[in-house]
Amino acid sequence: QAVVTQEPSLTVSPGGTVTLTCGSSTGAVTSDHYPYWFQQKPGQAPRTLIYDTGIKHSWTPARFSGSLLGGKAALTLSGAQPEDEADYYCLLSYSGPRVFGGGTKLTVL
Amino acid sequence: QVQLQESGPGLVKPSETLSLTCAVSGFSISNGFYWGWMRQPPGKGLEWFGSIDHTGSAYYNPSLRSRVTISVDTSKNQFSLRLSSVTAADTAVYYCAREGEGYWGQGTLVTVSS
Numbered sequence: 763q764a765v766v767t768q769e770p771s772l773t774v775s776p777g778g779t780v781t782l783t784c785g786s787s788t789g790a791v792t793s794d795h796y797p798y799w800f801q802q803k804p805g806q807a808p809r810t811l812i813y814d815t816g817i818k819h820s821w822t823p824a825r826f827s828g829s830l831l832g833g834k835a836a837l838t839l840s841g842a843q844p845e846d847e848a849d850y851y852c853l854l855s856y857s858g859p860r861v862f863g864g865g866t867k868l869t870v871l
Numbered sequence: 872q873v874q875l876q877e878s879g880p881g882l883v884k885p886s887e888t889l890s891l892t893c894a895v896s897g898f899s900i901s902n903g904f905y906w907g908w909m910r911q912p913p914g915k916g917l918e919w920f921g922s923i924d925h926t927g928s929a930y931y932n933p934s935l936r937s938r939v940t941i942s943v944d945t946s947k948n949q950f951s952l953r954l955s956s957v958t959a960a961d962t963a964v965y966y967c968a969r970e971g972e973g974y975w976g977q978g979t980l981v982t983v984s985s
Contacts, residue, residue, distance in 0.1 A: 763933050798973055800917075807966060808917065810973030819972055851917050858930040860907070862917045 764788045766854050768863035773871055774842045782866045783834040784852030790833035791854060797835035798853040799828055801846075802865075808851060812837060842870050873898045875967050875976035883961075883983050889954040893967030893976060894947075901925045901945045905970040908941060908952045910963040911978075918963075922970060923950055957983045 765787040774780035784797060791797060799812040810819050812828035815835065825841045835852055847870045852863040879891035893906070900906060907922035921931040923941045931939055935954075943950040954961060964978040 800973070807975050807978045809975065813971070813973050817972075853917075853919070859932060860919045860922065860930070862909075862919055865916045 763859070764854070764856055764861050766852060766861045766863040768850075768852060768866045770864065771867045771869070773869045774839065774846075776842055776844060776870055778842050779838065779840045780842060780868070781831070782837040782839075782850055782852075782868070783831065784836070784854065784863050785834045786854055788856070791830060791835045793830065795835070795854040795856070797828065797830075799826075799835075799837045800851045800853070802849045802851065803847075811850075839868075844870050846870055873969060873972075873974040875969065875974060877965060877967050877976045877979040879965075879979060879981070881980060881982060883957055883981060884985050885958055885983055886956055889952075889957050889961065889981055889983075891952045891965055891967075891979065891981070892949050893951070894949045895969070896948070898969070899945075900943060900948050900950065903971075905930075906943065906950045907968050907970060909966045909968065910961075911966070912960075912963040917966075920952060920954075959983050 767785045793815050800808040802808040811822045816828040827838050829836050849865050851865045874896045876894045883889045905922040908920040921941045923929040938955045940953040962983045966978045968975045
């Protein structure tokens with residue numbers, strides 16, 4: 763089974779920009795992995811921010827964007843807000859089975 | 872608005888089978904998409920169990936495949952998870968979700984304990 767890797771933790775200053783990445787043990791992440799990005803705050807269910815690499819949900823703030831970068835899926839946050847402090851998970855599809863990354867704990871400080 | 876709601880026992884004894892149902896409203900399962908189950912042990916990350924479509928075509932997590940069954944009931948607009956031979960390590964919040972745009976249920980805590 764593939765292993766999906768994310769940075770365990772990142773810190774960003776309020777108003778700053780940060781990029782979270784999602785890599786695959788099988789090689790480069792492509793649009794055929796249909797990358798998802800989820801945000802989870804303490805005590806809450808995960809919420810989808812991005813699907814199919816870069817498509818935003820109706821509730822996704824404009825400051826979040828998804829892309830492919832250097833063989834990985836990427837979630838970029840431009841203009842971080844205190845309420846963006848949360849855990850972020852990516853999910854990749856492998857022609858059937860899906861695999862979550864281990865998650866990134868994002869601190870806004 | 873697509874809504875999903877998990878239901879089932881909050882406490883299951885070791886070695887027994889955990890059974891959960893996800894009721895869907897605001898969208899007919901027969902209209903498409905894959906419908907999945909995930910879990911999150913306390914303080915840990917998310918784990919994907921498997922996904923199923925309205926025809927019953929399913930994909931499973933290989934590491935859990937021997938213990939997991941996911942089924943769909945289009946007449947009730949719901950789908951279900953069965954996890955056999957549970958242990959304390961299966962204690963987690965269990966979530967159901969619709970793929971595509973990614974709609975999630977609120978999750979239900981299942982504790983495995985005698």
